[in-house]
Amino acid sequence: MGSIRIGVIGVGLAGRHHLRDYRAHPDADVVAIADPDAARLQEIGGEFGVSRRYPSGERMLQEEELDVVSIVTPNKFHKPLTIAALEAGCHVLCEKPMATNADEARQMLAVSRRVGKRLMVNFSYRFTEQSMALKQQVDAGALGEVYFARTVWHRRRGLPGLGGWFGQKALSGGGPLIDLGVHRLDLALWLMGYPRPVWVLGSTYDPIGSGLARERGVEFDVEDLAVGLVRFENGATLEIEASWAANIREAELMETRLFGTQGGLVQRNVDETYKFEAEMYLERDGSQFDVKLHSYTQPVKSAMVHFVDSILNDTPHIATGEEGLVVMEILDALYESAAQGQPVRIASPHE
Ligand SMILES: NC(=O)c1ccc[n+]([C@@H]2O[C@H](COP(=O)([O-])OP(=O)(O)OC[C@H]3O[C@@H](n4cnc5c(N)ncnc54)[C@H](O)[C@@H]3O)[C@@H](O)[C@H]2O)c1
DSSP states (O other): OOOEEEEEEOOSHHHHHHHHHHHTSTTEEEEEEEOSOHHHHHHHHHHHTOOEEESSHHHHHHHOOOSEEEEOSOGGGHHHHHHHHHHTTOEEEEESSSSSSHHHHHHHHHHHHHHTOOEEEEOGGGSSHHHHHHHHHHHTTTTOSEEEEEEEEEESBOOTTTTSGGGOHHHHSSSHIIIIIHHHHHHHHHHHTOOOEEEEEEEEEOHHHHHHHHHHTOOOOSOSEEEEEEEETTSOEEEEEEESBOSOSOSEEEEEEEEESSEEEEEEESTTSSOEEEEEEEEETTEEEEEEOOSOOSOOOOHHHHHHHHHHHTOOOSSBHHHHHHHHHHHHHHHHHHHHTSOEEOOOTTO
């Protein structure tokens, strides 16, 4: 197979990262981009030397012969554009969250299976050396049996584009839980081996976000903080917290902990930045050891490079549509539980 021909739909903040990361692969070529924002299309097209530019993803899919399409639009458009790209015979790398709800995610997965094309979700926080090294250790049994996880992403004041699409439920599907929590939830679930969720308890709040929106006279109808408990079929429990606006010291606080019978781990950000560290706390023959990952162990490939490699080598990719759907089922149940004020069961796929 020659160079992989790629199209990117949506070239905002995250779309630029897709272009940057595909460029790192010698056999990947972003040949076309699409975005209704003409100025942005021109700016990004110029910066990355992509001359084939379209005002809509649908037009791009009609006119281009592509192998891979990245969907990097507001969440509401993930489902229709993913389905259109799959139907056009492309493999799809869709941004997180996979969709605005589980029903949409289920439809996307069904089309991917029917047409026999890949569907990957950009759970980008797996693609760090800290996350990859910890995953190797958990899979090798270093923690024993994992029975509890706590996974968190809080910001002191970090509402993305207040007044824009992130704060409008019809476009985003929700607030920080679906935006930030989705990453930390996937990271914890992936490290735990994606156990099957059976019920959840969730609460959401919006005092700071809705206050700021009122002051500025802009729309905001999602939560600014969410908290939840997820119980799994194997008996394990996970606690999740996510906020865009919380009265805490840190500007940005990310932390995922796993608690196991023979060890625990933490993957967290350093100095309120997007750099990470990893530690394990092990119990061996009655003695307790602290193990810290030395910085820079092995360079880790981005999600985009991993996806292209998997296609070229015909090997499985990680961060699958199936896992994206499990995340969406948990998020749906957390929002429903918050609305009802009581725990919510997640039906088994066989029910
Ligand atoms: N993986 C990550 O770490 C990460 C980081 C940031 C954002 N994201 C995700 O990426 C997606 C985009 O977020 P963003 O921060 O880049 O938003 P953004 O608002 O900066 O950019 C979105 C772009 O999509 C374009 N767009 C809107 N509707 C479109 C349509 N129907 N077809 C084509 N383009 C359309 C907009 O004009 C804009 O240029 C979201 O799903 C978000 O959750 C992921």
